[in-house]
Amino acid sequence: MRAYRVYAIEKGTVIDHIPAGKALKVVEILKLDQFNKIVTVGMNLESKKLVRKDIVKIENKNLSKQELNKIALIAPKVTINIIKNHKVDEKFKIEIPDFMENLVICPNPNCISRNEPTSSKFYKTKEKPLTLKCHYCEKGFKDFKLK
Ligand SMILES: [Zn+2]
Structure with a gap:
């Protein structure tokens, strides 16, 4: 070694x-x-x-x-x-959690989580490459920005 x-x-x-x-x-x-x-x-x-x-x-x-x-x-x-x-x-x-609160910004500009002072909520999907699904607009994203 x-x-x-x-x-x-x-x-x-x-x-x-x-x-x-x-x-x-x-x-x-x-x-x-x-x-x-x-x-x-x-x-x-x-x-x-x-x-x-x-x-x-x-x-x-x-x-x-x-x-x-x-x-x-x-x-x-x-x-x-x-x-x-x-x-x-x-x-x-460490592993990506199944549910994430207030960790990622939803990339959808029309998403309610972007326009109201609410915390974002995302679920990990089984899709590869890693796809996160927004709780509010229910869209899946491969590119996401951390809060
Ligand atoms: Zn959203």
Whole structure:
């Protein structure tokens, strides 16, 4: 096994197995550029599971359910490691949830969720590539913007 070194953290969250090239997108959706703690981004690292992977380490931060859902939407199958005292305390995979509230903006300009101060609601469909269906206008979308 080839070892690579990225700044190790004492406490916080490591987002591992991000498909190569998506790390900056993760940084963007989590607004980590405005975060005042240390964030380490590793790109194009060698991986056993993927040809190349990206990794994001965030010191002193626990991700909320909503933040994890956002990551799942742009980079499914990443691994989340919760670090405590320099050790992995918890490790889990994230998946796109079946139901999402207030996570995605409906691309349909005529949708009621766009014109009223209501939260958006989307369902995951079984269609490939990933298609989300709006609860209000009942349309399915492959391209969507995160809130
Ligand atoms: Zn809609």
